[in-house]
Amino acid sequence: MDNKQGQGVSRRKFLRNAGVVGAAGAAVSAGAVSIGTAVAGDKGGAKCADCDYDVVVIGGGFAGVTAARESMKNGYKTVILEARNRLGGRTFSSEFAGHKVELGGTWIHWTQPNVWAEVQRYGLELKETPEPFVEEQQTVRIIHEGKAVEPKLEELIGISKAVKDFFADAPKLWERPYDAKHTWEQLLAVDGMTGADRFAQLKLTPLERSFIDAYVAGIAHTTSDRTSYLETARWWSLPGWNMTAFVDACGRYSFKDGTISLINAMIEDGKPQVRLSTPVAKVEEQGKRVLITTEGGEVIRAGAVIVTVPMNVLPRIAFTPALDPALVQAAEEKHTGSGIKVFVRTKGKLPEAGKRLGLAGSAHPINILATYAKAEDHTLFVGFGADPAKLDIQDRDAVQAMMSSFYPDLEVEACYGYEWTLDPYARGTYCSYKPNWIRKYYDHFQKDRGRVVFGQGDHGEGWRGFIDGAISAGSQAALRTHKLLG
Structure with missing residues (x-):
């Protein structure tokens, strides 16, 4: 958001708009796919007796669409049934400064x-970060003292x-990252450990710890x-216990036409009705x-329901019989994914x-700041921060101060992002x-x-918490539903 559009856009304004139109000018529907109107009471085609649908899926993110x-x-x-005016859940394809970006x-x-x-x-094309991508030298700066x-x-x-020392136990803890029970006792032995606790076990220099x-x-x-x-050890283990694979898995390849391109392909392939x-x-x-x-008072009858909404918003829905109290407690505690992502x-x-x-380190407003795209007259960066209270991503002056702490030579022209912690249908970012x-x-x-x-x-x-994990969860839920309905 640039100053010409109003420099001091507040989080209060975002909160009023969250879940309705999303970040300014960035609302994306299901694109070119056909969205069904799906009127309740039309029982044509349903196999389950006295039902409008065999299956109602609550939530239109990757898990729900799958x-x-x-x-x-x-x-x-x-x-x-999707609460927002778009599909994609905590993925959100948009455009900023002439570039296709992902807000989630x-x-x-x-x-x-x-x-x-x-x-x-589906034969989808990918792109590499930064765009254009060239195998070239990377300059690293660390905020130290x-x-x-x-x-x-x-x-x-x-x-x-x-880094190797910090993650030294990961191969033992997550020998099979897709089977937690395989090393269950080892996991439980360190379940209470935080990232900071792990730092305390190691002899790190202040610079190493900051990194x-x-x-x-x-x-x-x-x-x-x-x-x-x-959780950090799990992420490290999934791509193969080394830094190169970890960085590539978490920050190199993305969809050329946005995450919405895969959502569109799935909808067009399966042709479910979408509301x-x-x-x-x-x-x-x-x-x-x-x-x-x-919430509008309409009643829809189904043979089965697949719930794919983020765990933090489960308490918004009243379930009969009531939900497992442990699920409610976890949702009220909230997972730790509560940071920010900003494009600059x-x-x-x-x-x-x-x-x-x-x-x-954790105390700074932005923990990771990386080149996202390069052009002749500007450069686009993407930043990730641990605490929304430390940086208002809608405030260009605040973002300039953050950027200057890393690179005093760079002038911020505009900043852009979506605040997932304020979105009532997310109440957080990815789950950790x-x-x-x-x-x-x-x-x-x-x-x-x-x-x-x-x-x-x-x-x-x-890969729970990732697009990959959402697709897996949705696919497995559909399989179990098939066994349930026959």
Whole structure:
């Protein structure tokens, strides 16, 4: 958002608009796909007796769209009920400063089997970050003792060793990242450990700690004293326990035409009916059917319901029978994904060849700042921060101060982002578990109850919290629903 549009756009204004039109000018519907009107009472095609639909999917993110596509292919009349006026959930394709950007989930990788299979299935094109991508030198700056410093070669060698030491237990803890029970006792033994606790076990220089702390905060989207060490170790394990694979898996490849391109392809393939701006108020199981009541008062009858909404918003919906109290407690606690993501356009082309990477510990407003795209007259950066209270991403002056702490030579022309913590249908960013959550909640998540099936991308094995994990969760929920309905 630039100053010509009003420099001091407040979070209060965002809150009023959240979930209605989203970030200014960025609302994206389902694009070119056909959105069904899906009138309740039309029982044509439903196999389940006295039902409007065989399957109602609550939530139109990647988990919900996947579940709906698979349910349609299984022969069930299916509708998606999405509270927002767009599909995509916590992914959000938009444009800023002449570039296609993602306000939520962005990057994918071939070590993420579910989403990579979808790319191959639909022949979707990818792009690399930064755009245009050239294998070139990267300049690293770390905020250390209040100043931005560029580590010397010997310091970089020490940082590399420190990273390996920090994650040294990851192969033992997550020997099989898709099977937590395989190393269950080892996981429980350190379940209460935070990222900061792990720092205390190691002999790190202040510079090494700042570097690792930046990545820990970026991984968990919260400060290192709030995140579970197990979660950071899981992320490290999934692409193969090394820094190169980790960086590529979490920040190199994305959809050329946006995450919405895969959503569109899935909808066009499965052709479920879609109802936007239809938040759900109640879900009530009645024998061989489920009654779904929208916030508008409409009642829809279904053979089964697949719930894919983010865990933090589960309490918005009244369930009968009541939800497992552990699920409600976890939702009220909220997972640790509560940070910010901001795009920053700076004036002029970078003066040197290559790309820039800025890193800062949990106390800084932005923990990871990286070149996103380059042009002749400007450069686009993307930044991730652990705490929304430390940076108003709608305030250009505040963003300029942050940018100057890393790069005093850069002038901010505009900034842009979406505040997921203020979105009533997200109440946070991607899901990352807190310390002790494995012990307290793991066996409660994704447990179906009668004809109410849970397929939330926040839970499950492997890449949960990612697009890949959402696709996996939706696919598995559809399979269980197929077994339920026959």
